[in-house]
């Protein structure tokens with residue numbers, strides 16, 4: 001049995017999908033039974049509770065061989081992830097697969113990377129077999145500006161002139177399923193997972209223009225304006241500052257602009273590239 005946290009989210013959801021495709025038994029830890037109903041219909045066992053509830057998490061570990069641990073960024077992420085780790089180890093789980101991120105290096109002082117660094121260190125120090133996945137910025141991160149492109153042939157995003165080797169979260173989920181079901185072959189491995197191309201938002205605008213057959217303009221959003229926007233939609237200051245820090249890193253310092261072949265090697269096929277991704281999603285952008 002494989003346990004997936006964040007199973008109604010992007011990475012967890014894709015991991016569940018690919019585990020099911022492999023015929024693997026899956027339990028999803030979810031907090032919203034109604035939202036998880038489609039998973040249940042597909043044969044996923046549900047463990048329902050809040051991830052901060054140690055008893056619920058301990059119960060969910062019963063008979064579990066491998067765990068994908070992925071949770072959203074926020075002020076509770078460190079405690080929640082450490083809690084899952086503790087319960088998994090206590091239950092005798094063999095394999096812990098942890099979703100970190102490309103920029104989460106010990107010398108990166110930003111708060112979200114530091115959470116990932118601390119949890120990854122604890123995962124590696126545990127008695128379980130472990131694998132760390134470090135994906136780059138998700139291509140799905142361009143969804144939020146699809147409406148702007150459709151309406152105005154322009155989009156604003158706080159990435160300045162920065163570049164990243166964006167990857168498709170569907171590939172990341174497939175890789176997580178490969179790692180979980182591959183077990184021991186992936187113990188002690190840290191995988192940096194990138195897309196094949198290093199692109200800026202100017203490049204994304206050019207690709208959108210080419211694909212849609214009309215001129216699309218990218219207007220970098222000042223970080224202060226992004227901060228003010230986030231403060232109006234997110235509950236926690238920690239989360240607002242954390243996301244602004246990440247965009248500041250991407251826009252001003254690089255750090256996300258290298259590629260590896262690891263994704264393709266694990267998938268056994270080329271990973272999604274940004275041009276394919278845009279072609280596939282052109283309807284969202286008014287194509």
Ligand SMILES: NC(=O)c1ccc[n+]([C@@H]2O[C@H](COP(=O)([O-])OP(=O)(O)OC[C@H]3O[C@@H](n4cnc5c(N)ncnc54)[C@H](OP(=O)(O)O)[C@@H]3O)[C@@H](O)[C@H]2O)c1
Pocket residue numbers: 005006007008009010011012029030031032035049050051052070071072073099100101102112134135136137138141
């Ligand atoms: N976005 C990127 O470009 C990127 C790139 C690399 C790495 N990452 C890493 O990916 C992680 C986020 O993954 P994601 O984007 O797949 O997350 P996501 O789509 O935001 O999903 C978060 C999941 O966690 C669940 N959740 C939240 N609070 C919970 C609670 N209290 N109890 C139980 N479940 C709870 C959510 O449930 P509900 O559906 O009920 O809300 C949802 O299933 C982060 O650690 C981030 O650093 C992101």
